[in-house]
Amino acid sequence: MLTPYHIMPDTAKVWVYQANRSFTQEEVWDISDILENFVDRWKSHQRDVKGFGALYYRRFLVLMADEAAADVSGCSIDSSVKLIKELEQAYDLNFFDRMKVCYKITNDLIGSFPVNQLSDMLESGKINHDTIVFNNLVYTKKAFEENWQVSLKNSPLTNLV
Numbered sequence: 769m770l771t772p773y774h775i776m777p778d779t780a781k782v783w784v785y786q787a788n789r790s791f792t793q794e795e796v797w798d799i800s801d802i803l804e805n806f807v808d809r810w811k812s813h814q815r816d817v818k819g820f821g822a823l824y825y826r827r828f829l830v831l832m833a834d835e836a837a838a839d840v841s842g843c844s845i846d847s848s849v850k851l852i853k854e855l856e857q858a859y860d861l862n863f864f865d866r867m868k869v870c871y872k873i874t875n876d877l878i879g880s881f882p883v884n885q886l887s888d889m890l891e892s893g894k895i896n897h898d899t900i901v902f903n904n905l906v907y908t909k910k911a912f913e914e915n916w917q918v919s920l921k922n923s924p925l926t927n928l929v
Contacts, residue, residue: 769816770808776820776832778910781840785829785852785863786870786904790878795859796823803829806851812844827870827878828902829855829863832909869925872900872917886928897921 791799803821810817810833818837822830831848833840852863869886873879881889889895898919905924906912920926 769810769818770804771818771820771834773820773822773832776818776909777834777836778908779836780820780832780834780909782906782908782912783831783848784902784904784906784912784916785831786865786868786902787827787829788862788865788868788880790826791823791859796826799823799829799855799859802851802855803831806848807831810844810847812838812840817844825876825878827880828904830912832912866904870902871895871920878902883925883928886925895920901925 800823803823807817807819807821810819812833815838817840818834820830820832824830829852833844838844855861856863867883868880869883870878870880890897895901898921900917901920901923903915903918903923906916
């Protein structure tokens with residue numbers, strides 16, 4: 769059951785999928801429609817999942833589920849992963865490359881680089897410890913709001929520098 773973001777509880781489970789490239793405007797429209805339709809029909813053990821789905825920065829697909837309304841596990845997670853894989857194939861995307869770091873170049877422009885180039889990016893001055901990076905390991909709505917976009921120095925990546 770499609771649920772507005774502001775109604776989702778802070779404890780809602782979150783999945784962040786980072787694409788290997790930015791979406792075109794046409795892809796944003798298409799994928800947003802597909803995502804909305806999926807979330808509206810998302811089920812867990814024949815119960816409606818109270819969910820939310822959206823694209824952010826033309827680069828990220830975010831799904832949320834209120835587990836208080838319906839426990840999301842097994843088949844319902846499998847169906848969301850199936851959707852992501854179908855989107856990958858249909859739009860020539862990769863949502864499962866965990867070795868890329870996305871960062872803000874400007875408020876609207878997102879860049880990326882392989883995680884093994886983190887030191888090089890810092891040394892060259894392309895990023896610094898205050899650069900905003902995306903922590904896709906967040907797992908609740910509250911964490912998404914507070915810790916998804918963080919400075920490099922406050923991210924899990926700081927351990928790699």
